[in-house]
Amino acid sequence: MTLIIASQVGLLLGLLALGAVALSLARQIGVLHERTAPVGGLLQQARREAGKVDRVDLDAVRVDTAAGFAGSLRLLSKDRALALLFVNEECAVCKSLLPGYAAAVRRYQALPLVLVGGAASTALANFANRHGLPPERVLASADLAVSLQVMQTPTLALLDTQGHLLERVRLRGPAHLAKTASRLAAA
Secondary structure (H helix, E strand, C coil), rough: HHHHHHHHHHHHHHHHHHHHHHHHHHHHHHHHHHHHHHHHHHHHHHHHHHHCCCCEEECCEEECCCCEEEEEHHHHCCCCCEEECCCCCCCCHHHHHHHHHHHHHHCCCCCCEEECCCHHHHHHHHHHHHHCCHHHHHHHHHHHHHCCCCCCCCEEEEEEECEEEEEEEEEECCCHHHHHHHHHHHH
């Protein structure tokens, strides 16, 4: 009989310990949820704010091209609209766009399509040479990406002559770049 009572007491203690562990895990999950919830909210707020960008000060944004130009974006644009393709040198999708970018530059010479990376000018010049890109159409400017609140690459942004953001498109691949470039050239 004592053996049955001892097993019942052991079972009850084990059940209480299991309940305490379950409550402890539930508390930890709640704490983690509270800690990560603001991050998700901040990202959503940043995405909403990114949609509100409507103009870039062309005189204030400094750029460096792979051809050696260093100055304001207004001097680079020469009072023309700009189609800015934001890429990251390590992005696989961005690298897949490079042949299509080079073809679009050759095909639509009137369209001022400019490749924008965040690298230093020497690294950017090497990047342009390695991929056979025209160095005057390859520029580095982290300020420009911040000004336009570009959060992902590859992204194509179209600016008018006054720096107003006309369109911003997150590109999905080479076919999407070709379609967007032909649409912009026709406009």
